[in-house]
Amino acid sequence: MNDNLDGSSPARGVSAIAPKEGGGFPNPGLAPHVHRQADSDKRAERRAERVVAGLFLLSVLGTAVFIAAYFLVTPTGTNIFAEEGSTRAVWWSNLITGLGLAIAVFFIGAAAVHWAKTLMPDEEMVEERHALRGTDETRQAAAAIITEGLQESGIGRRPLIVTTMVAALAALPIAVLAPLSTLGPLPGNKLHHTFWKAGMRLARDHDGTPIRAADVAMNSIFHVMPEDLTEETEHFLEERAKAAAVIVRIDPALGKNEESLANGHEGILVFSKICTHVGCPVALYEQQTHHMLCPCHQSTFDVTDGAKVIFGPAHRPLPQLPIEVDAEGYLVATGDFPEPIGPSFWDIHKDK
Amino acid sequence: MKLGAVGGDWLDERVGGGGLVKFFARKIFPDHWSFMFGEVALYSFVILLISGTFLTMFFDPSMTEVEYDGPYEALQGMHMSRAYESTLYISFEVKGGLLFRQMHHWAALVFMVAIFVHMFRVFFTGAFRKPRELNWLVGFSLMVLGMVAGFTGYSLPDDVLSGNGLRVVDGLMKAIPIVGTYISMLLFGGEFPGTHIIPRFFTMHILLVPAMILGLIAIHLVMLVAHKHAHYPGPGRTDRNVVGFPLFPVYTAKAGGFFFLVFGIITLVSATTAINAIWVYGPYDPSPVSAGSQPDWYMLWTDGGLRLIPGWEFTIFGYTVSLNILLPMVVYGGLLAFLALYPFIEAWVTGDDREHHVLDLPYNTPVRTGLGVAWISVYLILAMAATNDLIALKMHLSINDLTWLFRISIFVAPVLLFWITKRLCLSIQRQKRNLVLHGEETSRVVRTKTGDMLEIHEPLDEFERWVLVQHDDFRPLKAGNGVSALRAKATSFFFKDRIAPVSPAELREAMEHAHHEKHVIDEVTDGDYRIPAEKAMH
Ligand code: HEM
Numbered sequence: 001m002n003d004n005l006d007g008s009s010p011a012r013g014v015s016a017i018a019p020k021e022g023g024g025f026p027n028p029g030l031a032p033h034v035h036r037q038a039d040s041d042k043r044a045e046r047r048a049e050r051v052v053a054g055l056f057l058l059s060v061l062g063t064a065v066f067i068a069a070y071f072l073v074t075p076t077g078t079n080i081f082a083e084e085g086s087t088r089a090v091w092w093s094n095l096i097t098g099l100g101l102a103i104a105v106f107f108i109g110a111a112a113v114h115w116a117k118t119l120m121p122d123e124e125m126v127e128e129r130h131a132l133r134g135t136d137e138t139r140q141a142a143a144a145i146i147t148e149g150l151q152e153s154g155i156g157r158r159p160l161i162v163t164t165m166v167a168a169l170a171a172l173p174i175a176v177l178a179p180l181s182t183l184g185p186l187p188g189n190k191l192h193h194t195f196w197k198a199g200m201r202l203a204r205d206h207d208g209t210p211i212r213a214a215d216v217a218m219n220s221i222f223h224v225m226p227e228d229l230t231e232e233t234e235h236f237l238e239e240r241a242k243a244a245a246v247i248v249r250i251d252p253a254l255g256k257n258e259e260s261l262a263n264g265h266e267g268i269l270v271f272s273k274i275c276t277h278v279g280c281p282v283a284l285y286e287q288q289t290h291h292m293l294c295p296c297h298q299s300t301f302d303v304t305d306g307a308k309v310i311f312g313p314a315h316r317p318l319p320q321l322p323i324e325v326d327a328e329g330y331l332v333a334t335g336d337f338p339e340p341i342g343p344s345f346w347d348i349h350k351d352k
Numbered sequence: 353m354k355l356g357a358v359g360g361d362w363l364d365e366r367v368g369g370g371g372l373v374k375f376f377a378r379k380i381f382p383d384h385w386s387f388m389f390g391e392v393a394l395y396s397f398v399i400l401l402i403s404g405t406f407l408t409m410f411f412d413p414s415m416t417e418v419e420y421d422g423p424y425e426a427l428q429g430m431h432m433s434r435a436y437e438s439t440l441y442i443s444f445e446v447k448g449g450l451l452f453r454q455m456h457h458w459a460a461l462v463f464m465v466a467i468f469v470h471m472f473r474v475f476f477t478g479a480f481r482k483p484r485e486l487n488w489l490v491g492f493s494l495m496v497l498g499m500v501a502g503f504t505g506y507s508l509p510d511d512v513l514s515g516n517g518l519r520v521v522d523g524l525m526k527a528i529p530i531v532g533t534y535i536s537m538l539l540f541g542g543e544f545p546g547t548h549i550i551p552r553f554f555t556m557h558i559l560l561v562p563a564m565i566l567g568l569i570a571i572h573l574v575m576l577v578a579h580k581h582a583h584y585p586g587p588g589r590t591d592r593n594v595v596g597f598p599l600f601p602v603y604t605a606k607a608g609g610f611f612f613l614v615f616g617i618i619t620l621v622s623a624t625t626a627i628n629a630i631w632v633y634g635p636y637d638p639s640p641v642s643a644g645s646q647p648d649w650y651m652l653w654t655d656g657g658l659r660l661i662p663g664w665e666f667t668i669f670g671y672t673v674s675l676n677i678l679l680p681m682v683v684y685g686g687l688l689a690f691l692a693l694y695p696f697i698e699a700w701v702t703g704d705d706r707e708h709h710v711l712d713l714p715y716n717t718p719v720r721t722g723l724g725v726a727w728i729s730v731y732l733i734l735a736m737a738a739t740n741d742l743i744a745l746k747m748h749l750s751i752n753d754l755t756w757l758f759r760i761s762i763f764v765a766p767v768l769l770f771w772i773t774k775r776l777c778l779s780i781q782r783q784k785r786n787l788v789l790h791g792e793e794t795s796r797v798v799r800t801k802t803g804d805m806l807e808i809h810e811p812l813d814e815f816e817r818w819v820l821v822q823h824d825d826f827r828p829l830k831a832g833n834g835v836s837a838l839r840a841k842a843t844s845f846f847f848k849d850r851i852a853p854v855s856p857a858e859l860r861e862a863m864e865h866a867h868h869e870k871h872v873i874d875e876v877t878d879g880d881y882r883i884p885a886e887k888a889m890h
């Protein structure tokens with residue numbers, strides 16, 4: 001009962017195939033063929049021929065447009081539709097070269113497909129399939145060749161060679177580790193520290209000017225970098241990627257976290273801008289709710305509560321940069337972030 | 353005619369071309385619109401090769417800092433990498449450069465759409481069954497490599513979006529226990545972003561990954577020829593033949609022509625529709641990010657899980673385990689593994705080790721079809737979750753509510769959709785059974801002498817009927833006798849609601865009944881089945 005339909009018994013054991021009652025229906029064979037118009041009508045055939053030829057000619061036209069556009073509608077030089085070198089010129093150049101090429105290739109395709117559909121035979125043909133499995137003789141011969149070959153190599157009789165061969169082949173991949181290890185430095189304590197140091201001024205991102213406490217209005221937000229971090233600094237971008245921070249100012253009466261307030265200055269708080277989820281810049285600040293929102297996966301941090309996570313996939317609060325005001329009234333860091341910034345990693349809580 | 357008469361002597365005597373022609377030219381390929389998607393994938397890959405080669409002539413994969421002094425005014429004087437600058441150069445100064453950039457990107461999107469649709473065509477029609485399991489795995493690897501190709505390419509221009517994509521990948525890698533930070537340092541050649549990642553991705557993008565894809569495509573097609581293409585059920589089609597049109601000339605013209613059609617459409621879209629306008633985003637800098645920044649569509653699903661997971665992370669012996677990252681990755685791995693392994697799972701359930709060359713109609717395999725739909729629903733929910741900020745903005749919803757909606761639906765939707773799909777398939781099967789037994793309704797009703805109403809049915813001819821009765825039937829197995837309890841449960845899950853195809857005996861009985869009915873109808877109508885209006889016309 002559990003046989004395959006072709007009567008063989010399944011190699012994998014019992015099958016769930018339900019045999020067909022009475023062997024099922026017989027296959028009726030191919031249905032009779034219905035002819036197309038162009039098969040019998042000479043006029044229809046000639047019409048189809050002309051259409052195909054017309055489509056091929058359209059393609060030639062497209063090629064001509066494409067080539068002409070390369071000289072007449074260029075992005076920076078001659079352009080018959082727009083001022084030389086303008087953004088419009090780029091747009092026109094793209095459009096006309098593109099249309100030319102599109103026409104050139106599309107109509108070759110359209111012609112070929114129309115040709116095949118109307119003029120080439122549309123009567124289905126049948127080809128027999130053959131089992132992929134070799135005949136029993138072939139399989140036996142193959143097995144014999146392999147056994148014989150194995151015997152000739154003496155693999156069964158020479159355990160010493162086999163063992164050392166396995167050892168050699170197992171050892172070789174370890175060699176790959178050597179070049180791999182030169183792809184980059186070890187992490188060391190790099191991820192545990194940023195550019196910030198005690199006494200470093202907070203400067204506006206991009207124009208680099210330092211910020212006075214008095215400049216920070218209630219509910220405002222500043223994107224900041226360490227003042228000393230400039231384009232001349234070694235590893236400029238890497239340092240920026242870790243040092244980026246934001247200044248927010250809240251009414252201290254709203255503060256829910258004493259320690260966080262103490263690390264700030266009269267409600268001016270500075271947090272790392274790098275999301276503790278997977279590291280996007282946390283760029284959006286909702287002034288009414290005092291929430292910072294990461295645009296990547298919407299982790300939401302409450303700045304009145306030490307930037308604790310209140311929604312989304314991040315787990316750790318944004319690390320807070322401790323600050324004070326220097327003699328000239330500028331905001332300065334009193335040290336680095338107290339813990340690593342950005343995404344969590346295995347040994348993030350280990351001191352390094 | 354002789355080979356020499358068609359100019360083939362020279363080649364045949366050098367490479368045995370005659371044998372090749374004899375072997376290939378009259379190979380039969382079956383015809384169906386759903387077989388087109390694999391072709392689209394192949395052709396868009398060719399377009400990627402052509403347009404990508406053009407781009408390599410002008411693109412400079414270097415992260416050296418430069419100051420921009422090109423024609424695009426808004427960026428003049430800004431610091432940027434050579435990679436970004438050369439992409440601007442391609443876009444604004446190279447003749448046809450913008451066109452080829454946009455063609456490359458559009459072709460990449462089409463490539464991935466085609467791969468996915470093709471994969472699910474194969475899934476829903478059971479084309480992965482013996483002997484095609486290995487080719488399914490090759491195709492699966494191509495899908496994964498396509499994503500790698502797309503991601504590495506997307507990262508090359510070094511604009512804000514591509515940089516943020518890399519930053520997310522960096523964060524994901526760091527979360528891997530023990531080795532995460534090492535892997536990140538090795539990949540980036542130091543701390544993120546460093547100056548190595550773009551040259552490294554460039555080598556992967558234009559050499560390593562395309563070479564692998566090309567090799568796998570070759571294997572894919574060689575296996576296709578060895579297996580011969582599967583065909584849909586139809587009269588005259590069996591597991592031992594293939595019915596269709598010859599490679600030469602019909603398919604050469606159709607498929608060759610189709611390549612040019614795909615090429616033409618991608619070019620038309622690229623001529624008229626901007627994509628990845630990197631000058632709007634600006635060069636990569638670790639500090640700014642724009643809201644609503646999304647990856648290319650085929651990477652969306654990998655971002656969705658990251659948005660849905662709550663902030664779960666714990667510390668054990670002072671070491672941190674970020675479930676908020678690891679769990680989504682496990683889910684992604686599970687989704688992919690399910691796809692890769694499905695042919696083997698199903699073969700284990702059915703125990704069917706025959707060769708299959710006639711495709712299944714999806715409604716004849718309700719559980720498989722249901723599972724496929726459930727998989728797609730999870731995939732789409734993940735992809736939609738990755739655009740939750742855009743959806744929230746468009747529909748004026750709160751992101752938090754929307755996130756909760758997705759969190760719930762990712763559990764509910766697959767189960768619900770599985771059930772609905774399965775029911776739908778079963779009811780189609782029932783309806784097809786009726787069709788076979790009772791024929792087509794003609795909407796012509798006659799009243800018998802006893803006052804009963806009888807509708808006249810037009811029986812199917814044997815060719816129409818064959819398609820509806822040819823499919824295989826499976827039934828659940830009982831545990832014991834070589835069947836494990838687990839497998840018995842699995843067969844019950846798959847086949848307990850089976851609807852058996854019509855058997856010849858059933859049809860005979862139905863026909864006898866119909867014959868009797870026809871007798872009654874003939875008495876009333878004198879054998880004239882035309883309705884009164886039709887009679888009046890004559
Ligand atoms: C295998 C499939 C491939 C996919 C899915 C793919 C995808 C992409 C994508 C999405 C981009 C970003 C384009 C943009 O700037 O908008 C890109 C860039 C690029 N690709 Fe590919 N690509 C593929 C194959 C290739 C090949 C074979 C080559 C070269 C032989 C190539 C060369 C390039 C170059 C040079 C760039 C950077 C230039 C630029 O962005 O303007 N790609 N690729």
Ligand code: FES
Nearest residue numbers: 275277278294297
């Ligand atoms: S990176 Fe900020 S929420 Fe994911």
